[in-house]
Amino acid sequence: MTFAIVFGTALALLQNGLMVGAILLSLGLIGILSRRNLIVMFLSAELMLQGISVSLVAWSRYHGDFGGHVLVVFVLSVAACEAAIALVFVLQAFTRTGRLDSTAWQTLREATIDRSIDHEIPSLNASLPNFPRLTPAGRSPTPDDQAATQRDHI
Amino acid sequence: MIPWNTLFPEIANFDFITSGILLAIAVTCLAVSLYLLLPKSGRDSKTAQRLGWLLGLIALGLFIVTGQRLGNIGEEAVFLMVSLVAVVSAAATITCRSPVYAAIWFALCLAGVSGVLLVLGAQFLGVATIVVYAGAILVMFLFVLMLAQPAGLTTSDRITNEPMLSTVAGAVLLGLLSLSIGRLSAEEPLCCRPPSKAAALGGTAVNQRPNESIDLLASDQVARLGGELFGHHLIAVEAVGILLLVALIGSIAILSNGLEGSQTEASSLQEESQT
Incomplete structure (x- = not known):
């Protein structure tokens, strides 16, 4: 019942693979429930599909047949279809509202649910990353008068 | 201890x-x-x-x-490393404030996942994950991001819907899944054991696996996967091909319909104002 990282047996490899798949699945679930950017929501959905793929391949390795591999091929192609349709919907939503925010569509909520209002938004400075600045390389070039005059004749 | x-x-x-x-x-x-x-x-x-x-x-x-x-050193250490990369970058994907950084973390997560697939013996799928996801899908997402949010962070990226409830839901799911994974044992339980053909036909109960184990790590593994796909699952492959075609036509139809809809809305508004 207790789970420990044990190596060496086929069952342990199956358990480790299933564990990675479960972690990816639950991380994707958290992402799709909580994030508000439409693109990040779809990335989370793809994360859940990745977790499922890892679990299927682990089962396939354990049983020694190609069933899981075949299912993952189908998962890949369905994910490609899903991404195409989803991007079209995201683009349509963006052209209508001008935002990639899923809360922009909260008029579609049920009548019993309250309107979601952002009470306190964290300041922008806290979340902006520190971009690295390039150090100046070499000396600044001096203008070459001769080359400039030659260029006019061409 | x-x-x-x-x-x-x-x-x-x-x-x-x-x-x-x-x-x-x-x-x-x-x-x-x-x-x-x-x-x-x-x-x-x-x-x-x-x-x-x-x-x-x-x-x-x-x-x-x-x-x-x-x-x-074996596959275990490699498995540990690539799965660590996959899990850490998946966590970074969903917690990163900037959606562009989230997409790039997701690309790293895909690299880790394809490493896990390679360790587990799925050579074709490990490569296909990189090609299809990181090469095609992720780049499309990045295109849309660059198109839609050139200014960078918006207020909605700095705040989440119900973070407490969603993390509790994810943690409960993970706990239940890991409980059931830890309970797995080498013995197949009686309820889930597939009945063999002889037992189903009324003969003596022979508890054997229906399929003989194939060596998944053989060198001709990709060719055999192709044989399996186009042999036993040929109709499913055709269906997936039709699905891809329908998705292509559907996305074009939705996009052009939306444009026409907005144009007809605008023209009807003009007609109303003229009359």
Whole structure:
């Protein structure tokens, strides 16, 4: 019942693979429930599909047949279809509202649910990353008068 | 407290430790020698360069020595590393404030996942994950992001819907899944054992697996996967092809319909204003 990282047996490899798949699945679930950017929501959905793929391949390795591999091929192609349709919907939503925010569509909520209002938004400075600045390389070039005059004749 | 070598019997193996230490020494030697050989401002002496070349030669020798022992490290250490990469970058994907950074973390997560698939013996799928996801889908997402949010962070990226409830839901799901994974045992339970053909036909109960085990790590694995796909699952492959075509036509139809809809809305508004 207790789970420990044990190596060496086929069952342990199956358990480790299933564990990675479960972690990816639950991380994707958290992402799709909580994030508000439409693109990040779809990335989370793809994360859940990745977790499922890892679990299927682990089962396939354990049983020694190609069933899981075949299912993952189908998962890949369905994910490609899903991404195409989803991007079209995201683009349509963006052209209508001008935002990639899923809360922009909260008029579609049920009548019993309250309107979601952002009470306190964290300041922008806290979340902006520190971009690295390039150090100046070499000396600044001096203008070459001769080359400039030659260029006019061409 | 449990002694560590009962928990990790593979690591307690002597060959494993020696080859791992030798590999670590080789990598460190290579790094130090490259550092000594690289051009630096300040002290750049001949002796440091000679020391660098010497260390580089030692590193190469150690690599040659460890190369014969690397088989002992095995797939477990590789599995641990790639799964760590996948999980950490997946966590970074959903927590990163900037959606562009989230997409790039997702690409790293895909690299980790394809490593896991390779360790688990799915060569074709590991490569296809990189090609299809990181090469096509992720780049499309990045295109849309660049198109839609050129200014960068919006307020909605800095705040989440119900973070407490969603993390509790995810944690409960993960706990339940890991409980059931930990309960797995090598014996198949009676309820889930597939009935063999002989037992189904009324003969004696023979508890055998219906399919004989195939060596998934054989060199012709990709060819056999193709044979399986186009042999047993041919109709499903055709159906997936139709699905892809329908998705293509559907996305074009939705996009052009939306444009026409907005144009007709605008023209009807103009007609109303004229009348």
